[in-house]
Amino acid sequence: MTPGEVLKQYFGYDSFRPVQEEVISTILKKKDILAIMPTGAGKSICFQIPAMMFPHGSIIISPLISLMKDQVEALTEQGILASYVNSTVPYDEAIERLRDMYRGRIKILYMAPEKLEPSYFTDCLAQVPISMVVIDEAHCVSQWGHDFRPSYRKIKTFIDSLPKKPIVTAFTATATPAVEEDMKKSLGLSHAEIFRTGLDRPNLSFRVIRDADKEALLLRYVKAHKKESGIIYCATRKAVDEVHDLLKRAGIRAGRYHAGMEDEERRKAQEDFSYDRTPVMAATNAFGMGIDKSNVRYVIHYHMPKSLEAYYQEAGRAGRDGASAECILLYNGRDSGIQRYLIDQGNQDEEQKKMDYHRLNAMIDYCQTTACLRNFILTYFGEKADKPCGHCGNCESGQAKVDVTDTAALIFKTVRSLHGRFGASTVADILAGSRAKAVLDRKLDELPTYGKLSFVKARHIKSALNSYVADGYLVREGEPYPVLRLTNKAEDVLEGKANVFGLAFGAEDAMADAAVERKLAARSPVHGSLFDKLRSLRKEIASAEHVPPFVVFSDATLEDMAVISPKTLEEMSTVRGVGEFKLRKYGTRFLKIFLEEADKDEKLRETWRKNPIFKETEPEDTAEDMPEEEPSSAALFAQLKFYRNYLASKKGVPVNRIFTDDTLSEMARKRPETKEELRAIRGIGPKKSAEYGDAFINIIKSSPQSAE
Incomplete structure (x- = not known):
């Protein structure tokens, strides 16, 4: 099998993500690699597919027990032979799992780095043919990293002790240049191929x-x-x-x-x-x-x-x-x-x-x-x-930025007058007009800017100060208690050569409200009663099989499934994340939900057909399928309302989530024929216009005007 065929059959994906195929191809050529790929970029597939294709077993060195358990459960659910060895596995069972790898019954064996301490276990492991050693979370080997683990320093010694050197591959999500150099040196990867994918996670x-x-x-x-x-x-x-x-x-x-x-x-x-x-x-x-x-x-x-x-x-x-x-x-x-x-x-x-x-x-x-x-x-x-x-x-709050040059200049003047002797707290106290002993004893209340921002909360002044540091107007110096000084960028502002744009004081409170109210589901049209049914079935299966729900199918797979809305197993196989093994195991049960939805949809259409307002028409989004008669705006309102209710039932959302009755009433009176005219109606923004506009405009165009 080719890597692409393995990807489709076992993992259910039609194509690789950026760099995955190149990494896999390099490993299959028996070259050592170091890959720095962000979380969610598909690192695991990069070593799991070669591990399945190599003649002998592969060891995956992983730092945490719970991570191993989850990954082995996920692989097993995909029909891949895998197991793990760590402190939770009894000694005799650990040796038996080595025997299973020797016999070819296990292709992938996850292992804690602590198991590499010289012992009878490592003596036995040395007798097992190993095609590849994978070091996951490889940054743990570096003292310059943020998560150093001394046990990772033993990995190179273990690999060097093996009778035949396996392919060595190392993966991590983030690494600065210093950490990258330390990883190469500490893991013996000086001549390895280096892969760095972009760190961006657009989702x-x-x-x-x-x-x-x-x-x-x-x-x-x-x-x-x-x-x-x-x-x-x-x-x-x-x-x-x-x-x-x-x-x-x-x-x-x-x-x-x-x-x-x-x-x-x-x-x-x-x-x-x-x-x-x-x-x-x-x-x-x-x-x-x-x-x-x-x-x-x-x-x-x-x-x-x-x-x-x-x-x-x-x-x-x-x-x-x-x-x-x-x-x-x-x-x-x-x-x-x-x-x-x-x-x-x-x-x-x-x-x-x-x-x-x-x-x-x-x-x-x-x-x-x-x-x-x-x-x-x-x-x-x-x-x-x-x-x-x-x-x-x-970026979202950027439109709320205003010209804050006058306020910024007050802050910059205060910092300048302190000659680099104080930090942000003192600057904020001066501007707020604090009567604190530390301010008064140093006669800081005599500065020209003292109390100039007394109407602003001290925490908001300090927040603005820190923003100016982050944006390059001020610099912190000294540790552990840094002081502030101006940069040339701030000097330009004081000389009238540049303006400062930022958020008004207290804008953070409004932004916090926006964050709470923001719903991820609003960005995806598939969330609703159908998605909830798919999640409910997934949870039922997961409970019966004693595995986490995401091991059955991920949220992204369920979303793709809801968009495709398959009616046959062949259509189900096109869903991203539904491989051959899971298609056979779960396909029919999930397919049943879509067939039931289709039956319900047909019943709704039958109701539509029988309603006297609509005669023989069906609720499609084209003008020729919409009613041609009924001259009054009251009848048009009834048409719009019936279609609105139909959509709400189909999507599993409250009717007002689409349009309120007042909005429909105004729509029936004004009869908009373009999306621009539609957006002029109260209660209709760009999102609703884009999502529902064509269908409702077609109903309006197909409904004759009232007699003059």
Whole structure:
């Protein structure tokens, strides 16, 4: 079989994602590789397909037990021979699984790096023919990375000890140039082929909400997205417990996960989340790499993480199935204090602390920039960003930016007058007119700008200050308590050579409201009663087979299924993510839902035909299929209303979600014949005009005018 045939038969995809085919082809030529590919880019397929095609078994070294379990379950559901060995597997059973790989009964064996310690087990492993060793999450080998694990340093020694050197492949989601060099050196990959795909994840929408009431906002968001699966990351174990209690008191089914819990308690929490028994998980970054759940629809960072590397990897746990997902960071100035404290209390050397502070400052700048958030991330990792993404929080709020030059100039004058001796808190206190002892003792109340922004909350002033740092008007200097100074960009503003555009004070509150109300489903027309039926069947099958629902089919596969609406098994096989094995196993049961929907649809059409208003017409979106008679606007209103109700029933949404009766009444009176005329009617925006306009305009055009 070719790689493409394996992809279709076992994984259900007709084509590879960018770079996947090239990586697989290189591995099949028996060349070592290092691939840096973002979460959700399909790294696993890059080594799973060659592993299935090689004559002998392959070892996948993976850092977390729960990750192995999920991946092996997913492979088994696709008809692929796989297993794992870690501390949860009894010794005798681990040896038996090695025997199964020797006999060819297992092609893929996941393994914890700790199992590579010299022992009878590794002696036995050395006797098993191995085609390939895969190092997943390879950045863990680097002390310059954000998730260093000493056990990864033993991998090269183990590989070198094997009687015959296998192909070595390493994969990670993010790596700066320094980490990349360390990986190559530590894993013996100096001559390996290097693959770097773009880090961009177009299905993820990034958003930073500053200085909000975190508890209130979190509860509002989770309640507004109660049908969706999400993760809430916290900086400390204590915060995880507090957020978990907050959610539980509000009646929300939530789990928690951190290193202070018992192993069995963590295992159950992970399983309940994977199986959709608890839709929300509050966790520390200990939950980071242990997630193979593809249908996480949002990731909220309750606190700012320590670096953009950590943030992008954790946020990347959302939307792994390719469907739309949200990554929201709730930020206030105290978050940076928490992270500085954690760095200060660490046992790393001074050089490492300096690197940690550098990463932290970049993370703070991300939280405060008014520029495109996606582009900020890509630039940090050394990629060139062509244009703003258009759908991150900053891009969406861009239209709310106003000329804030006068306010910015007040801030810049204050910073200049302090001659680089104070930080953001002091600058904010001066402008707010604070009577704090530290301000008065230093006679800072005598500065010309003292109290000039007393009508603004201090937190909003500080937020603006940090934005000016992120956007290059100000620079922080010194650690751990940095001071501020002006850049040439700010000097140009003070000299009247440039203006500053930004958000008005307090705009963050309105942006927070928009984030809560925003629904992912609004971007996808397939969410509704049909999608809920597909998810319900998926959950029923998953419960019967004791596997997580996403292992049966991902949300993206169900969405594609709903769009295609297959009526035969052949049509079902064209759905992305439905391979030959799953088609045989689940195809008929899912097909039954679409056949029942088609039968219901026909009954609705029969009702349409029998209604005297419509005579023999059917509700199609073309003019010739719409009624030709009935001269009054009242009759036209009845036609529009009946078709509106038909659409609502078909989509499984409330009738007012399409058009209200008042909107239909105005439509019947004004009889718009173009989409531009339709949008002029109250209650019809661009989205509804695009989605429903043609059909309703055709009804109007086909209905004769009233007699004059």
